Amino acid sequence: MKTPGDTGFAFPDWAYKPESSPGSRQIQLWHFILELLRKEEYHDVIAWQGDYGEFVIKDPDEVARLWGARKCKPQMNYDKLSRALRYYYNKRILHKTKGKRFTYKFNFNKLVLVNYPFIDMGSGRGVPQSAPPVPSGGTHFRFPPSTPSEVLSSSEELRSPGMFSSVARRMARGIYPNTAGLARPAPRVHPEPLSPFPVSPLPGPGGLLAPTLSPALSMTPTPHLSYTPSPSLSSPMMGSHFSFNPEDMKHYLQAHTHPTAPPWRSRPCIHLHGPHHALSHSLSQQPGGGGGGGEEQQQQQHPSPFKFKLQPPPLGRKQREAGSSLAAPSSSQSSSFTGSGQINNAVPPKIKVEPISDIESEEEVEVTDISEEDELHHNDEDDEGDIFTPTARHHHQLNNHHRANGNGSSLPAAPHSNLEDEDDEEVFKTPATPPIGGGGGGSGGGLPFPLMGLKSEPGQAAPISPGGTRCIPLKLRFKRRWSEDQKMEADGERDEAEDKKVRAEGEEEQAEEKGRGTGAVENGGGRGVILGLMLPPPPTQRRASSELQRATAQLSLENTGC
DNA sequence: AACGGAATAG
DNA sequence: CTATTCCGTT
Numbered sequence: 092m093k094t095p096g097d098t099g100f101a102f103p104d105w106a107y108k109p110e111s112s113p114g115s116r117q118i119q120l121w122h123f124i125l126e127l128l129r130k131e132e133y134h135d136v137i138a139w140q141g142d143y144g145e146f147v148i149k150d151p152d153e154v155a156r157l158w159g160a161r162k163c164k165p166q167m168n169y170d171k172l173s174r175a176l177r178y179y180y181n182k183r184i185l186h187k188t189k190g191k192r193f194t195y196k197f198n199f200n201k202l203v204l205v206n207y208p209f210i211d212m213g214s215g216r217g218v219p220q221s222a223p224p225v226p227s228g229g230t231h232f233r234f235p236p237s238t239p240s241e242v243l244s245s246s247e248e249l250r251s252p253g254m255f256s257s258v259a260r261r262m263a264r265g266i267y268p269n270t271a272g273l274a275r276p277a278p279r280v281h282p283e284p285l286s287p288f289p290v291s292p293l294p295g296p297g298g299l300l301a302p303t304l305s306p307a308l309s310m311t312p313t314p315h316l317s318y319t320p321s322p323s324l325s326s327p328m329m330g331s332h333f334s335f336n337p338e339d340m341k342h343y344l345q346a347h348t349h350p351t352a353p354p355w356r357s358r359p360c361i362h363l364h365g366p367h368h369a370l371s372h373s374l375s376q377q378p379g380g381g382g383g384g385g386e387e388q389q390q391q392q393h394p395s396p397f398k399f400k401l402q403p404p405p406l407g408r409k410q411r412e413a414g415s416s417l418a419a420p421s422s423s424q425s426s427s428f429t430g431s432g433q434i435n436n437a438v439p440p441k442i443k444v445e446p447i448s449d450i451e452s453e454e455e456v457e458v459t460d461i462s463e464e465d466e467l468h469h470n471d472e473d474d475e476g477d478i479f480t481p482t483a484r485h486h487h488q489l490n491n492h493h494r495a496n497g498n499g500s501s502l503p504a505a506p507h508s509n510l511e512d513e514d515d516e517e518v519f520k521t522p523a524t525p526p527i528g529g530g531g532g533g534s535g536g537g538l539p540f541p542l543m544g545l546k547s548e549p550g551q552a553a554p555i556s557p558g559g560t561r562c563i564p565l566k567l568r569f570k571r572r573w574s575e576d577q578k579m580e581a582d583g584e585r586d587e588a589e590d591k592k593v594r595a596e597g598e599e600e601q602a603e604e605k606g607r608g609t610g611a612v613e614n615g616g617g618r619g620v621i622l623g624l625m626l627p628p629p630p631t632q633r634r635a636s637s638e639l640q641r642a643t644a645q646l647s648l649e650n651t652g653c
Numbered sequence: 654a655a656c657g658g659a660a661t662a663g
Numbered sequence: 664c665t666a667t668t669c670c671g672t673t
Contacts, residue, residue, distance in 0.1 A: 119665075164667070170654095175666055177656065192654070 120175050121184050121197070123158055133157075141188070144197035151193055 127133040128146055136150040136157070148154050151169035159167025176195060179185040188194040 117665085162666080167667080171667060171669090173655075174657080174668080178666075180656095187655075189655095 118161060120158065120172070121179060123161055124154075125197075127154065127157065140194065141191075142196065144199040145188055146195060146197070147191065148193040148195070 124137065124146070127137045128139055136153040137146060137148045139145065140147040148169075151172075155167050155169045155172045158172050159165055176185055177187075180187065183198050185195050185197055188196050
């Protein structure tokens with residue numbers, strides 16, 4: 092089971108796919124921005140400002156220049172760079188702070204990057220000016236409205252729906268159902284929502300899944316629980332597996348404990364292939380030491396297979412002018428199989444209707460839907476509520492609509508499977524299904540999740556199978572997206588509504604999500620890499636990560652070598 | 654200044 | 664896919 096090879100992965104690859112991780116080969120703009128932000132040296136050109144995640148580019152030209160240098164694109168300029176930033180809007184990595192020149196904001200509220208568990212964007216604490224990272228006072232912490240799924244959704248996820256995702260989701264909601272049993276979500280919240288361990292069974296060494304989101308990822312709904320690096324976690328859990336990189340995490344934790352010894356760098360060349368050491372990339376970066384420093388760029392010596400892309404919802408502009416019609420039809424079809432959802436997506440615009448059968452777990456249903464509505468209605472509150480409070484949730488099951496378009500290439504597996512869009516759902520269901528059989532108990536990891544199998548086969552996808560009706564119910568999508576943020580911002584600053592923007596996204600989202608959902612499996616499927624969830628900004632705890640941050644911070648910004 | 658479509662490189 | 668380029672609009 093834990094064989095190093097592909098199988099052993101404790102976690103889904105996507106979980107750690109750092110494609111973009113700091114050391115990874117091709118740096119992405121947002122990483123770069125993050126790097127600059129964390130370095131004081133650049134505070135003259137770019138710095139945190141305002142709310143959590145908000146930063147201002149003080150010297151656009153310089154930033155562009157730096158970026159260009161990094162990418163070896165001498166012709167880079169702010170106009171171009173900004174275009175790239177604009178693409179992030181759709182990906183929800185960033186958004187523009189309206190009214191403020193050169194000011195953008197990371198959507199960190201909802202997301203935590205797997206690769207940057209310790210991200211502190213604001214670490215600013217140390218830095219006077221950059222302090223803003225923390226959400227305003229942390230008073231209102233909003234959770235993960237954005238669907239984790241969105242964030243998480245990566246094609247790969249699908250492949251390995253591991254628990255991670257499910258866990259994450261649950262965490263997001265604050266619920267930990269027992270994985271072993273059916274996956275029924277508990278109707279009510281457990282008192283111990285965040286316990287690091289779900290009920291997971293498997294005490295054994297093989298236990299997978301520890302929901303440890305690790306301190307790094309704090310997705311816990313409850314503030315206090317959030318990131319406590321409990322010893323238990325660290326050792327046992329990590330050891331077992333879960334975390335992204337057990338080892339790394341371990342080190343990570345240790346680091347907290349023993350600041351003096353930065354472990355991560357310990358592995359110069361780790362074997363690359365292991366599925367499990369994903370995070371190492373990030374951590375492995377430089378120790379920061381002091382040494383001589385010359386070779387920073389190499390960090391990524393190993394060609395790690397993982398990649399990590401972010402971006403959940405791409406755009407589906409495909410319809411544009413020509414084939415707009417296509418989309419509709421396809422979606423409808425897909426919905427069909429779910430059975431319960433009748434809604435066809437054809438376009439049920441407003442109303443969410445959809446009671447659908449709740450069948451067993453009514454609670455879980457989802458909210459998904461539709462974008463437009465969301466946007467239109469803005470139920471922000473709900474969203475939140477959904478997540479945290481189980482009490483009120485509306486569920487619908489309509490998400491069925493999804494387009495199968497994907498790019499033609501992908502998705503062989505199920506032509507019509509629908510659930511994809513909700514990766515989430517899939518995840519959920521996945522566990523549920525399998526467990527029943529013998530696996531549940533434990534044979535392998537004890538967890539019900541089919542880890543290995545997934546890899547190659549999408550089979551699980553079978554969701555749709557007739558018998559499996561249950562799959563349906565589980566989807567829970569929190570759709571909130573960042574609208575909240577925007578709102579918040581709006582409050583804070585006056586920005587007008589960006590409806591259009593939002594709207595647009597909404598549309599796109601819908602379409603895209605679905606499109607990608609399953610489909611993405613293919614190559615890159617995995618885009619979303621960020622793990623969504625908010626960062627609990629509890630100031631107190633954050634500090635621990637500081638070191639790590641620093642370490643990561645070291646990423647090499649400058650690579651002169653072009 | 655900012656947005657976003659379109660084409661395109663890799 | 665992501666980013667770069669180019670460019671017309673707001």
